[in-house]
Amino acid sequence: MKTLLSILLLLPLVGLAQSSAKLNKVITKLNTVKDYSVDVEVKADIPMIKILPSKAKVYFKQKDKFKVVSKGIVILPKQGFSEINTFLSDKSKYMAIEGDTSKIAGVVVQLITVIPSGEDNEIILAKLWVDDSRSLIIKTQITTKSNGTVTTNYTYGDMAKFALPSKMVFEIDVKKFKLPKSVAADINQRSTEKKDDKRTKGSITVNLSNYKVNTGLSDELFKKKS
């Protein structure tokens, strides 16, 4: 009876240790990248924003240095590009729980729910769908205090060995957008008829190419104004 009770008490910890191990494999792969630069093409389909596809260069350096350089205007999600990597790298700040397995685009994935242990963390909850066989994150759903929920789907190409995606599709919550009329005086409005976009979800597709990994980017690069 005592043995059975011990097994029942220890069972959740065994599960936790397994999920952490799967996540650890992903984190280990992510940590092989000390820095990178990549060319990105951004296509944004966001309610109330009309923008053509734009190009930029993104720089990242461990642990949390991130910079976007572009000639034109580029819209990116506030969260989700590199924050999850930074968050996952500090294992003492969260607890990972293994969930169900499912299939995303024919790939068997393991759901890992990550719950921050501290009160002051910006991330409230993160769900990661991990391809355990390749140690890659296939999908994330991150809920933050200030930015709502952002769902990201990842596609991998040549740089899968570094866990760097070739395509990211962000699905974001967009609150109803209204500009102050004094700022955007649309005085040629011809009727009272409104043409509001009712959608509250938007998507941003980022195609990444021409990765340059571990080239030793200097800290100065991230201090310069783009």
Next chain:
Amino acid sequence: MLRKNTYNEFVKILSKPRSFLGIGALTLLILLIIFAMKADGKSIISFVTASFEQTLSFNGHILNGYLIAFIILQMLIVHVPLLVALVTGDLISGEAAMGTIRMLATKPISRTKIVLSKFIAGAIYTLILILWMGFLAVIVSQWIFGTGDLIVLNSDGLTILQEQDILWRFGAGFMVAYLALLTVSSLSICLSAFAENSIGPIVATMAIIILFTIIGTLDVSIFDTIKPYLFTTHMASWRSFFENPVDMGTIMESVLILVVHNILLVALAIWKFNRKDITS
């Protein structure tokens, strides 16, 4: 004779200090806006994009010369009609008030051509005003703030236009804005034909613009039937060039309505001036 009289009328415009007062005021206003944007432009942009910035980050050179030019055009297109009316509003009535109209009417030129020459002189002054505004807004702003993509601020969202796709929009936008100001010029000259004093047509022109603008901005469906025919509704049609895709149908409709207004107002002024009993 029309050309010579137009030249004379334009010289008369230039001889009035108020003609330069308008250009001076415009210069001061634009420089003031540029200074304000240089000092605190980022917070103004942030105020506009705040509702999105919780979720999205806008990267790139947002506060650039094109955005400043757009803001200047948007802010001042409401006020420039006053500067136009200030000069063109007394082109006929001012002569009546000064007593020079009788002498003008004795010249070997028809009354129709007198009105036309005043209208053309007013149009040239308006053109100079808008060209100066364009130079300060687009060229000087670019020189100070550089170039980049343009975020157009509409009441229902943002349109982001690429740098290489902007200059022609400003060119076309200024042309339509000029047509709108020309309508103000025609209106004030028309009112001037009915008046005997300088200040009346200027005040009346502004009163009409204010009244029509208020009707246009009121979200009351009862005005929906008349809004499309008010020239003030079409004064901001230049903004349509900054939408993507450009609604050429709407722009051409506005151009047509403004042209019809100009023709009717000049025709009315000619009709009135030809029947005017000049006693002053």
